[in-house]
Amino acid sequence: MKTGRKEEVNMNIKVGLVGTSQLSFAGPKQEVYAKIIDQMKKNSAEMNFDLVIWPEQIISKPDAKRAVDFMEGEKIDFLLILNISYSSGFLAPVLYRIKNAAVGIWSIPETKKGPVLFNSFCSNNMYQGINDKYLRDHHIQAKWFYGFADDQMFRKRLSVTVKALQAIKKLKNARVALIGGFAPGFYDLYFDERSVFSKLNGIYINRLHEYDEVIKLAEKVTDQDVKPYLAELDALGIKATPVAANLRDLSIRIYLAYRRLTEEYGYDAIAVSCWPKFQDDYKYSVCSVLGMLNDDKLVAACEGDLMSAISMLALQEMSGESTTLMDFSAFDEEDESVLFWHCGPSSKAYCRKNGYTLGENYSGMPHEPGKINGCGVVRDMVFDAGKATVFRFSGDMESYINLTGKFIDRKKDSNCGSRGWMNELKLNGKDIGALDFANTILSGGFEHHYPIVWGDYSDEIAEMNKWLGIRPLNKIKYENYIQDKEDAEL
Numbered sequence: 213m214k215t216g217r218k219e220e221v222n223m224n225i226k227v228g229l230v231g232t233s234q235l236s237f238a239g240p241k242q243e244v245y246a247k248i249i250d251q252m253k254k255n256s257a258e259m260n261f262d263l264v265i266w267p268e269q270i271i272s273k274p275d276a277k278r279a280v281d282f283m284e285g286e287k288i289d290f291l292l293i294l295n296i297s298y299s300s301g302f303l304a305p306v307l308y309r310i311k312n313a314a315v316g317i318w319s320i321p322e323t324k325k326g327p328v329l330f331n332s333f334c335s336n337n338m339y340q341g342i343n344d345k346y347l348r349d350h351h352i353q354a355k356w357f358y359g360f361a362d363d364q365m366f367r368k369r370l371s372v373t374v375k376a377l378q379a380i381k382k383l384k385n386a387r388v389a390l391i392g393g394f395a396p397g398f399y400d401l402y403f404d405e406r407s408v409f410s411k412l413n414g415i416y417i418n419r420l421h422e423y424d425e426v427i428k429l430a431e432k433v434t435d436q437d438v439k440p441y442l443a444e445l446d447a448l449g450i451k452a453t454p455v456a457a458n459l460r461d462l463s464i465r466i467y468l469a470y471r472r473l474t475e476e477y478g479y480d481a482i483a484v485s486c487w488p489k490f491q492d493d494y495k496y497s498v499c500s501v502l503g504m505l506n507d508d509k510l511v512a513a514c515e516g517d518l519m520s521a522i523s524m525l526a527l528q529e530m531s532g533e534s535t536t537l538m539d540f541s542a543f544d545e546e547d548e549s550v551l552f553w554h555c556g557p558s559s560k561a562y563c564r565k566n567g568y569t570l571g572e573n574y575s576g577m578p579h580e581p582g583k584i585n586g587c588g589v590v591r592d593m594v595f596d597a598g599k600a601t602v603f604r605f606s607g608d609m610e611s612y613i614n615l616t617g618k619f620i621d622r623k624k625d626s627n628c629g630s631r632g633w634m635n636e637l638k639l640n641g642k643d644i645g646a647l648d649f650a651n652t653i654l655s656g657g658f659e660h661h662y663p664i665v666w667g668d669y670s671d672e673i674a675e676m677n678k679w680l681g682i683r684p685l686n687k688i689k690y691e692n693y694i695q696d697k698e699d700a701e702l
Contacts, residue, residue, distance in 0.1 A: 228288035232299035239329030251361030298331035376675035392423035392485025394516025407608035429469035452570035456588035481511035534559035549635035556590020558630035568593035595632030597621030
């Protein structure tokens with residue numbers, strides 16, 4: 213039964229702006245608010261969010277109630293409360309308790325001398341105190357902002373919020389699917405989807421698709437469908453081993469099958485059972501197909517790792533870049549680097565400079581003693597140099613990893629597949645050595661999969677998870693005695 217989306221959802225977040233003030237402060241409040249509205253309109257265009265403005269300044273409690281009713285009717289995602297001047301404390305409980313929207317509290321700089329014209333910052337202080345003390349049982353999170361809307365600090369802080377909330381909105385409206393089950397014995401990848409629903413109300417998860425659905429769709433792909441894709445590979449001059457070259461046609465058919473399935477059901481991300489069925493039936497690895505899907509920015513995670521697919525979708529939404537999914541395979545204290553490797557499922561976005569070849573998965577089939585045999589098709593590549601972010605929700609979304617680093621720009625030995633050595637490691641924005649990182653992963657029991665995207669999105673990841681109420685995985689400093697999560701630094 214076809215279960216595509218019933219309606220299209222505007223995926224831009226809506227930012228609501230209200231301005232509060234008090235008659236007893238003599239600053240040019242109306243002029244300042246008008247100036248900030250113009251600045252926010254420019255931010256809206258540049259940061260790609262929709263701006264909803266309440267044009268009147270809010271002075272009384274009834275004013276606040278009308279503004280909140282309007283913003284709730286507009287279904288905003290984020291309410292920015294600008295204290296143009298010091299404002300009545302009666303307003304805070306009304307504004308902070310807006311339904312289904314995150315809250316930001318904002319103040320502007322004061323004049324340096326003479327009479328106090330605004331006292332805006334003090335009002336922010338009072339509002340946050342009211343939230344923490346008077347509204348404590350409501351457990352409302354509110355992010356503070358400071359400055360004019362064209363100030364660098366304000367813009368950076370707002371940009372982080374927009375990307376974080378944009379990712380949350382994408383996930384809450386996402387359709388994701390597991391196709392064929394997770395890899396045999398990969399029990400660390402299991403999660404209770406009810407926990408996901410509690411964090412991401414609205415997400416659709418389907419675990420019921422079977423491997424045979426893909427095969428039946430692949431069998432319907434015609435030679436004419438395949439022809440332009442083969443021509444493109446020939447035109448690009450992608451080198452391939454003999455085994456991989458003989459399987460290019462099959463790869464394209466499987467790729468088109470996944471595309472057609474995801475289009476039929478309206479999926480944003482999929483997790484694919486990449487073994488052992490493909491190897492048993494075709495002596496074939498689907499790795500390069502996942503790279504092709506991620507080239508298209510259709511998030512595709514291998515080994516049935518649905519939680520990584522959801523995490524990859526968040527990274528892609530924040531960055532606009534294709535993501536990839538890696539194992540953590542080795543660490544080197546000499547240059548404080550770690551090796552992220554997988555059989556060969558990575559997007560070509562990770563080797564724009566170095567390029568890739570089509571090769572074989574040397575661990576995909578039973579091996580005879582003293583003999584190495586493999587099955588195609590995988591993408592064999594060394595990642596380009598550059599900053600990257602590693603992020604994954606863990607367990608039942610009770611924690612997450614937030615690692616940044618830089619893939620090195622020099623030759624270093626590594627195994628065949630898609631891979632890169634990363635150094636300059638930071639966990640939650642703080643430096644961490646390779647041994648401490650390995651200890652954190654192993655002592656903390658983190659899953660063995662690592663979604664990666666180009667760029668540094670550590671701030672956005674931290675904010676997204678703060679809004680969702682998910683705690684970070686913290687460093688567990690290496691010691692010679694046994695350790696666990698309880699030994700993590702606070």
